Amino acid sequence: MPKVGMEPARRAALVAAAIDEIGEARSLDVTVAQIARRAGMSSGLAHHYFGGKEQMLIAAMRHILAGFGQSVRQGLAQVEAQSGPQSGPQSGPRARLCAIIAANFEDHVFDRHKTSAWLSFYALAQSTPEAARLMRLYQRRLHSNLMHELRQLCDAPTDTARTLAALIDGVYLRAAVAGTGPDPAAAHRVQSTAMLLIKGSAVTPDRVETND
Amino acid sequence: MPKVGMEPARRAALVAAAIDEIGEARSLDVTVAQIARRAGMSSGLAHHYFGGKEQMLIAAMRHILAGFGQSVRQGLAQVEAQSGPQSGPQSGPRARLCAIIAANFEDHVFDRHKTSAWLSFYALAQSTPEAARLMRLYQRRLHSNLMHELRQLCDAPTDTARTLAALIDGVYLRAAVAGTGPDPAAAHRVQSTAMLLIKGSAVTPDRVETND
DNA sequence: ATTTTTATTGACTCACCAATCAATAAAAAC
């Protein structure tokens, strides 16, 4: 019963199934057949659309990465909107910094399957050049996002950005290992550390949280 | 040409070879035959001594973990020795905290093969109960080591310890991903963050009352 | 000197899985 124009839907289904399967198995050692079955199709079709297992995993990684990015953009837009176009000059970068941090710990990013899959992708990135490229892309983007705000908040922005990025990754990593779901304390922990790090050369920290 | 009493040597050789092989392949997908060959023996012998691939990987993980522990003990002993038995009261916990942090970034711990292998072990710990146990052991030990000093240095030691542990793991993770060898800046970055964190809840420079 | 124990090998088995492919069928194009 072939319907036409199935390709995008099937690709999306396979990507979602791959993340779930990897997240549930807590390992990259999942078969194409398992993923395809979960996505409601035959293994042959999975190969037809992705050409191979590796490319499917890359696509899954890219999908999670896109989720991170979307989360950050959404968080920033929200801060922009709620503070208004003529808000005080000092609330801007600080609130945006907190929003960037919070974005990495939002519930849909902190989903058990996704954290577990992401941890597996760290392993993949070690041995697969394309996965390594994506990982670097993620790291550069996070660093650049942090830098954009930190330049206005402290006088050693590069060092501070590196520290914060490592802290974000570390907190996320530990959550992935623990396998516990979303943890509201995670974002707060990183945010207050961020405030401490910039305190040396910045204004008083009035509000630490941006999400109400 | 069987010599007697080979078991310990062969086990050690296999563990070392496993770490090197995993570290070089940057993946857990190494064959027992490869490891055995690198260790200078047949695949059969590897199975004979370890019973299976998984147990060999566990042993390798345990070996790296032991290296961490040794590094910490050594660092602490060194601090103790150089400050002397009747040194000033304020140099103690702070110096020991720094030593614990530095221990995690010493050259032999920061070895390329070991960082890479350790990253792979994160993946293993997700799906293998015994590896998960070892990972928890590592985390508990690190946390407990940090706590021991932080209790004397700040009044939210648990939170601070969690943050520092995540930061240490994050910095180590990023080094593993980057694949660059030992980085002298790594320890320093974590140490100065630690100083900031305990300054946030500053205590009197000398002995402090137990807060719980 | 014989027996037992320990060390060691590598060929073999068995299972698994990625990738291929020929076959089938619905839709679209002509």
Add this chain to the structure above:
DNA sequence: GTTTTTATTGATTGGTGAGTCAATAAAAAT
């Protein structure tokens, strides 16, 4: 209505690798 394109299946192939085992040999024990 015929042809072409797209979707889909699942059996098959080919390669791989973990784990087993029987055979061999040196050392130790008797």
